[in-house]
Each structure stands twice: as structure tokens, then as C-alpha cells.
Amino acid sequence: MIRVDQLRKEFGHGAQRAVVLDGLDLSIEAREISAVVGPSGAGKSTLAQCVSLLERPTSGSVIVNGDVLSELSERELRVARRRIGTIFQSDGLFSRRTAAANIGLPLEYLGVTPAESRRRVAELLDRVGLADKAGHYPHQLSGGQRQRVGIARALALRPSVILSDEATSGLDPEATGAIVELLKELRDDLELSILFITHEMDTVLQIADSVARLDQGRIVESGHVLDLLADPTSSLGRALQPRRAHQPAPADATVWAVTYGSEPVPADWVGLLAARLDTTVSLLGASIETLRGTTTGHATIAVSTRRHDLVEVEFHVLGLDARRAGSEALLELETGVVA
């Protein structure tokens, strides 16, 4: 597992001092994938540099399996870095080395014998599904294949923590999906803790167990992905599953914004609602998906009755959180003002 404690990083001195990370706390258990999202300039890459021990934090600590790694000497740091495998954005391969030689780099640095290195590299190539690409140069591989090589290289020294720094950025959706599946599989098989830094909300939904939003050097919101999605007041939850424009409501109907809660919702809830209220229910827009066995999402519906209290009771019974359009709370939700 990896823990980041009150991590603070400043650059420059005096009047030009800039605080890039301002007291960050993160904790990732073994077999957990935790995502950090945020706009560019939020401090994501500085966080990555601190976690991979390339930059020393100004204060605070990085703790891997109980060992405080951020307080080591330069020489000890070099050894400590080997406990964290880093996957870089796709340009991190050495152009004049084959896939196999790229994966063997950390072993070469460590001084592993060529025979043992060859065996380990073959193992890793097989692990990421590139056994037939050992002799290929990076420019002969697709973006997704290059990233598999990067993953194999990050695993070469058997780290317990993997840092993925925008690893799927710049890949097409298909390749991203394949990389996400590979990382999840590795997480389960090798009991890894994975810190997944990205700006792609879509990918977070696919891969992460928990997520934190970084903004101006602070974590402004964090939690389990499913909890955030079920919470209609969470702006991070809304950012992960954005509400898109819906079709206009019929005249005289009331528009409701519905969010799937943490309790299971019957699949035929629209029909059930119409039957129980004995009125018309129109589906105006919806986005629903199943993540790790739980159905999450939201819908916008129009109900042709003015008995709002009755409607609210029915929603509650169905396990849905609902807010009436035009109410203050919903306006805030739609404009994203809620903190």
C-alpha cells in the first residue's frame, strides 16, 4: 500500500514562491486503484514526480508499505525508486531499443545478469500480451502496444505500487479500454496499489475504485467512485457522469432530475412509477451504466401530476434521489455551483 501524508511542494523562494501542492493526503490499499483527476495546472504532474521520488517534497511524506521513502538520502532514494513502478505517457520508450530491451532497462540498471534478465523480460512480454513483439522497435508498435511495453517495464522490478502518469492520455478509446483491463488484471494478480493520474473522467469510471479531485494543489473532493455517483450533491460525481441536454417536457408536466442511489433500483422503475401514480411519465434523457455490479446513473423525467409529495414518496421507495426542476437545488446542480 502507499500513503501520502500532508504532502507539500513549493517551488522558488521569497516573492516568487509558488505552492504547487498544499498538504495532500492520499491512501491506496493493496488491490486498490485510486484516481487523481484535475484540470491542467492543478499539480497532478508535480504529485506524480513526488510520488515517484523524482522531486523531493518540501514537507510531508510518501510511505510505501510502512517505509517513509521521502526522507532518504540521494543514494537510498535510487534504491527506493525501484519499489514504485511508473508508467509514463506513451512517449517514454527509448527509440533505439527494442521492446525487450526497453523492458529490460530497470534490470540492466540494477545489474541483473543477462540470462536472468532475458528470462524476466520474456515473462513480462508474455504477461502484457506482447510475446511476439520482443524484437520490435517502438515506432513499429501501435500506441496501445507501446503503452503495454511501458507497463511491462514498470513491473520489471516487482514493485508493489504502480504510478500511472497520464498513461492512457493520447490513446484511442479502444486502446484505452485494453490498457484499463490489463491494469485491473495486474492489480488483482499482483496485489498492486495503483495511483492513476489522469484528466480523463471517462477512464476514471472504467478503472478506479476511488477518486480524488485535485484543484490548485489541494484535494477538494474525494471518495469511492460509486458513493460519489450515488450522491446527487457531489460535484465530482456529476463531473464523472455529466448530465447532458434533454428533450423538452410536455406541457403541464413537472420535470424531475433523478439520480440512482446506493440501493438497487428496479429496472422497470419508469413503468412502476407511472402505474403507481396513475399518470404519464415521460423519459426525457438518461445515462445509466453498471460499474462493478452496481447500476449507477441519472435520468431526467417529466411527471404529469402536481402532487409532488406523492411523487417524492414513490421515488424514495424506488431508491432514487429526485429533485424538481426549477427548484434552487437543481439549478445549482446543473450549473455546478455546489462545492
Next chain:
Amino acid sequence: MSVLAADITAGLPSDTGFNVPIAQIPALLLPALGDTLIMVGIVMTIVVLVGVPLGSLIHNLAPGGLFENRAAHSVLSWVISIGRSLPFLILMAAIVPFTRFITGTNIGIPAAVVPMSIAGIAFFTRIVENSLRSVPIALTRVARSSGASSLQIIRTAQLSEAVPSIIGGLTINTIAMIEYSAIAGTIGAGGIGYVAVTYGYDRFDNGVMLATIVVLVALVATVQLVGDRLVRATTAHAAASVRRRPRGPSTPLTRRPSTATEPTTRSATS
């Protein structure tokens, strides 16, 4: 060398433009060519041995480098710039006392090697620095996070990636040194330049002059050709297509990206 040249020209008429009979020009030029090759060979060996480490050092002293140090970088950069800014003829004359201190003489090949090496090192250091600058900085980060030492980083993530570019620069540098060796001919360093100056220039021997030009052009063209070949051979893009083709039925370049096709076997490893 000069003794031999004196013998050949001793009994020849000096009133025409063609002092040395054409048949004897090869006997005059071949030893001179040998001298030039020895001179340039020695100089380039010294230049590479000193220029590569020096170029790596100055690259990594710069902001963002491995041993970032503004003061040391400025000093080193200034010294190199001074070496680069003097025309070779002036540099050669200016450091005569230093040359005599090192070699004990101020004429001949040893005396030419000193200023040529100094000018060559300054030149090549900048070429190495420039080549390293074009290597993506991300690779240094990759190497560091993979547990590399500073020397390992410089060797694998910087120099190795810059090899084609450095060889290209080395070609330019070698040709410049051939040119400098001709200038050094004026202080009696021997070589093609010496022949060109003493016969072509001092005695208006157009035949010898023409022959030296042909030899120099051929020499430079050969160096350029070899350099270009080496750059191609060391570039992954160019070399791989030649090396890898016989292995598989289809070339990887024509294969469509196959990331979506899920890998077949995955044994539980690691």
C-alpha cells in the same frame, strides 16, 4: 616529407605553370594525404574522447540537467564560446607558447595537433550538447524512476538516444578538421594543405593545386558518405526496416494497430 618534395622539384623548370610533371604528382600527394589522415585521425580521437564527456557535462549543468549548476555552466559555456569564436588561423598563432610547452616544438604534425584539438573540442562539445538537447527529457525521467545512476542515465537515456545525431555532427566536425589541417599546413604541419600552399600558392604550380583540390574533394565526399551511412545504420527507423524484414511474413509497419485484439496467453507471472 618536405625533403622528398624538394628532391622532386629540384631539377625542374620553374617558368611554366606546371612545375611538377603529372606522373610525379601522386608520389607527391600520397604521402601528404597520409600525413593529413594521421593528423585528422589523432585530432578526432582526442576530440571525441574529450568532447563527449564535456558535452554531456555542459548539457547536465544547464537548468533542468542532472547536476544543475548555473555558475559552473556559465563558466564552461564561456570558455567553449571563446574557443569557438577565434578563427582557426588566429587561434593557432595565439597559442604557440602553449603548443611549444606541450609538444616542445611549434612546427610539424605535433604542433598542429594541439590547436586543432582545441578548436575541434570546442566545436564538438557544442555538437554533443545540441544533440543531447534534442533527446526527449522524459527519457531521463524514465531512467531515473527505473533506478538508474547519473552515469547510467547519461549513457542510456541521453548519449545512446542521441547517437545518430552525434555521428552526424561528428561527420561535420571531421570535415572541418580536414579543412583546419590544410590551414595548419602553413605552419609546416605537412599534409595536403602544406603541398597546396608550397606548390600551388608559393610556386604557382597549377597542376599540383588542381590535384590537391581533387584529393580534398574526394576525401570530404568519402567522409560524408561514410557518416551518412552510419547515421542511417544507427537510427532505429531506418535500420529496423532493413534488419527486421526477413523475420515475419508481414512487416509491422503495414500491420494495422492491434491493441484491441486481446492478448492470447497470459500465464501468472511476476
